[in-house]
Amino acid sequence: MKRPSRVREMPILRVVARALAPVILLFGLYVQFHGDFGPGGGFQAGVIFAAGLIVFALTFGVEALRQVVPVVMTERLMAAGVLLYGAVGVLAMFLGGEFLNYSALDPLTTGHHGQHLGIIVIELGVGIAVAATIMRVYYAFVGRRPDDGGDEGEEGGARTLDAGADAGGGAA
Amino acid sequence: MPPAELLLLLLLLATVVVVARLHDLFAAAMLTGIVSLLAAGLFVLMDAVDVAFTEAAVGAGISTVLFLGALSLTSRREKHGKGTAVLPFLIVVATGAALIYGTWDMPAYGDPDAVIHHHLAPDLIAETEEKIHIPNIVTAILASFRGYDTLGEVVVIFTAGVGVALLLGGLGLKRRNASGGEEP
Numbered sequence: 055m056k057r058p059s060r061v062r063e064m065p066i067l068r069v070v071a072r073a074l075a076p077v078i079l080l081f082g083l084y085v086q087f088h089g090d091f092g093p094g095g096g097f098q099a100g101v102i103f104a105a106g107l108i109v110f111a112l113t114f115g116v117e118a119l120r121q122v123v124p125v126v127m128t129e130r131l132m133a134a135g136v137l138l139y140g141a142v143g144v145l146a147m148f149l150g151g152e153f154l155n156y157s158a159l160d161p162l163t164t165g166h167h168g169q170h171l172g173i174i175v176i177e178l179g180v181g182i183a184v185a186a187t188i189m190r191v192y193y194a195f196v197g198r199r200p201d202d203g204g205d206e207g208e209e210g211g212a213r214t215l216d217a218g219a220d221a222g223g224g225a226a
Numbered sequence: 227m228p229p230a231e232l233l234l235l236l237l238l239l240a241t242v243v244v245v246a247r248l249h250d251l252f253a254a255a256m257l258t259g260i261v262s263l264l265a266a267g268l269f270v271l272m273d274a275v276d277v278a279f280t281e282a283a284v285g286a287g288i289s290t291v292l293f294l295g296a297l298s299l300t301s302r303r304e305k306h307g308k309g310t311a312v313l314p315f316l317i318v319v320a321t322g323a324a325l326i327y328g329t330w331d332m333p334a335y336g337d338p339d340a341v342i343h344h345h346l347a348p349d350l351i352a353e354t355e356e357k358i359h360i361p362n363i364v365t366a367i368l369a370s371f372r373g374y375d376t377l378g379e380v381v382v383i384f385t386a387g388v389g390v391a392l393l394l395g396g397l398g399l400k401r402r403n404a405s406g407g408e409e410p
């Protein structure tokens with residue numbers, strides 16, 4: 055801990071971030087689930103949701119965010135989002151349609167509900183995958199220290215969480 | 227060109243020139259975010275709200291954070307190169323000129339007679355409501371008509387995330403020696 059992270063001692067930034075982060079998260083969810091009616095969809099929603107979490111991390115430190123969203127969880131959610139998308143396609147095949155033909159998801163009607171359901175679920179998969187990927191990339195960036203650039207073979211074990219929190223705080 | 231778009235384009239041009247001339251990387255990173263914001267404003271004026279959305283969130287938001295994260299690992303000022311920058315400048319000018327030359331063949335912006343407005347677009351506009359039953363045609367195309375493409379894009383994003391995680395590692399390495407405290 056060479057450098058104190060000044061951001062966390064600035065009351066204005068902390069208060070604003072504390073007020074903004076939940077609003078950003080809520081807006082992300084709105085964009086996610088309103089994508090069939092307004093502009094937006096899974097990709098934008100995932101980015102906005104991750105941005106809300108990163109705002110939280112910039113003010114309260116990466117360690118605080120890691121307690122909410124551990125690194126392992128981001129890696130699993132990355133895969134889970136893609137698998138959710140693919141699973142909808144495979145499910146449509148099992149129900150007698152083509153791969154990703156959502157109309158097959160609802161064989162009782164003419165397929166309108168199936169289309170709607172399929173789009174909502176695959177957009178959810180996109181959102182989860184995108185948000186988790188951005189979180190993982192963010193962790194990868196703030197988890198490095200200036201001195202472990204070239205020779206990470208020996209220094210690899212020396213990375214600490216404090217370094218990550220420090221870099222995150224210093225970045226803002 | 228409408229005055230609002232002209233103003234945004236001029237601001238965009240000015241910001242880009244300043245970014246290229248700056249040696250302060252912190253200021254350059256912040257201005258890059260402003261470039262994205264101005265671009266997003268232009269996309270809104272061109273009625274491409276979805277694109278503007280993405281540009282603002284990714285370009286102005288996440289990229290800036292990642293730039294700053296990378297910046298905290300290196301020095302704040304750019305090192306001066308030894309040689310003159312004449313050759314790179316010529317290459318950039320030539321590439322830009324080629325791109326502008328390429329736009330001469332494009333239909334005028336908003337031209338209703340352009341080819342792209344007569345191939346698939348009328349069918350999609352007419353049939354989306356009846357086939358998919360959701361009002362947002364963009365979402366219907368991306369999620370349903372082009373479901374394969376979107377699946378491919380998600381896989382690309384996933385692959386990019388895995389690549390970054392493997393190359394940079396970051397906090398993931400911490401898991402293997404969770405008991406270890408401060409390093410010497």
